[in-house]
Amino acid sequence: MANLSDHIEDYIKAYLTQMNEVELRRSEIASQFDCVPSQINYVINTRFTVQKGYSVESKRGGSGYIRISKIQVQNxxxxxxxxxxxxxxxxxxxxxxxxxxxxxxxxxxxxxxxxxxxxxxxxxxxxxxxxxxxxxxxxxxxxxxxxxxxx
The missing domain is CATH 1.10.238 (Recoverin; domain 1)
Structure with missing residues (x-):
């Protein structure tokens, strides 16, 4: 049975299958999943790491965003x-x-x-x-x- 973190991860990965980079707003995702923004941070910090093939850039604040990119590795x-x-x-x-x-x-x-x-x-x-x-x-x-x- 999938938990909330799994659903959030799947949601983000669905965007990444369509493009190599996605820019998201923490508050919008939290609102969509009816959770606190720190839950989104947890998912990003644990499921979208360099060792798993992702680069994450984040800006906090009112116009803040999270930019997740797939790392292109040659070999x-x-x-x-x-x-x-x-x-x-x-x-x-x-x-x-x-x-x-x-x-x-x-x-x-x-x-x-x-x-x-x-x-x-x-x-x-x-x-x-x-x-x-x-x-x-x-x-x-x-x-x-x-x-x-x-x-």
Missing amino acids: DSEHLDLIQGQLLPEMTENDTKKYLTDLYQQDLMTKREAQLLSLVLNNHLISKQDVGNKWRSDMLKEISDHLKYLW
Whole structure:
């Protein structure tokens, strides 16, 4: 069963299937879905991210808008560069799972590969090695770099 966030996401994506860029007003969408503007912000901040292939520009205020564009990526290497830009200096286990999910959803690795890496990078195994979140971030960067050159 779809929730309100899913409906808002689908509404915005419907516009994006017709054109590569859409300009929306937060208040108009909130009024249409009978919700608060912060609900629209939540959907945009979580569902229209760079790692999911979108660029978001926003201006607040009376004549404010939200401009969402599809990012045109030429190949997997460029896409990996965009996703890799989201790596934090230290990655928690939850950050890592989200990152691996993004790689899987963008068809840059299989579900099985994502699950195996998630297992290897989980807190239980890492705490045994006493290496922590910095090491996890370095590992993800190395993995992303190597994904560019797999054949």
